[in-house]
C-alpha cells in the first residue's frame with residue numbers, strides 16, 4: 001500500500017468535498033442509475049442486485065442507501081469502503097488520492113497511487129465541487145411551546161393499557177392514564193415531552209374502537225405531533241453508543257422499551273418531518289447507528305425509505321423489515337427483535 005498508514009485524514013473534509021456522483025462516475029455506475037431531480041435509483045452495485053429501484057442516491061445529501069438484500073447505506077467513504085472491501089480510513093485516503101490531489105502530499109517518492117480492483121486511477125471528468133448544501137428548512141422546524149397545563153388525575157389502571165401490554169412500571173414511569181375530564185376526556189393520554197423533558201402535548205387514544213365518525217386519536221388544540229419525537233428526552237441524554245431504534249407509534253416504542261431496548265424513539269406517524277430529523281440526528285451523533293423498524297405495510301415501507309434517505313448523510317441507517325415476523329413492532333417478541341438486529345446489525349462481518 002503506497003499511502004502511509006499514519007497519514008492524516010480529515011473525514012469531514014473528504015465527505016464535504018467529494019460528491020457521490022463523482023464516485024459513481026469513477027466506477028462507471030452512472031449509466032445504470034436513473035436520475036430524477038435530486039434522486040438516482042437503480043440496481044444495487046454493492047450486492048449486485050437486480051431489482052431496478054433498490055439502490056437509491058440523494059445528490060444533495062451526498063449519500064446512498066440500499067433497500068434490498070445488503071441494506072447498506074451511508075456517505076461517499078462508506079461506499080468506497082464497501083465497494084473495495086477496505087476500511088473506512090483506507091477508503092477516505094483513496095478518495096483523497098482520486099479527487100483531492102492537494103491533500104496527497106506525503107506519499108513516498110516514486111510510489112504509484114494505489115490500484116483498485118475495478119477502477120484504474122484516472123482524472124475525474126467532473127470538476128471538484130462540493131455537493132450542494134441541504135436546503136435550510138429551519139422554518140418548518142418551529143417547536144411546540146411547553147404546555148401551559150397538565151392533565152390532572154389520569155387514571156393509570158384503565159384496562160386498555162394492560163390490553164396494549166403496558167406494565168405498571170411503564171405506565172407510572174411515563175405518566176400515562178385514562179382522562180376522565182379535560183380536553184382529552186374519554187381517551188387514554190400519553191404525555192409527550194421535548195428533548196429537554198418539558199411537557200409539550202399529549203397523544204389521546206380512544207380505548208378500543210372509537211364511536212363511528214370519531215378518530216382513534218385526539219390531540220390537544222395547537223399541538224403539532226410532527227415536531228416531537230417520543231422518548232427522545234430519555235435517549236438523547238444517555239451516554240451510549242447503542243443503536244437507536246426508530247418506530248412509528250407510541251405503543252411500538254413502549255413495547256420495545258419494555259423488551260429492554262431503552263434507546264427506542266417514535267416519530268408519531270410514518271413520515272419523518274425536518275424537525276424530527278434534526279432531533280434524531282442530534283441524538284445519534286456520529287457514532288450511534290439508526291435502525292428503522294416501521295410497520296410492514298405500504299405507508300411504513302415508504303416512510304422508512306424516505307426517513308433513511310434523510311438521515312443517512314450523517315448516520316449509519318438500516319431499514320429493518322419486520323414483515324417476516326409481525327406487521328407491527330408492538331407485536332414482536334424479544335427473540336424476534338434479537339434475530340432482526342443480528343441479521344441487519346452485523347455492519348462489518
Ligand SMILES: [Zn+2]
Pocket residue numbers: 044045046047048049066067068069070071072
Ligand atoms: Zn444492496
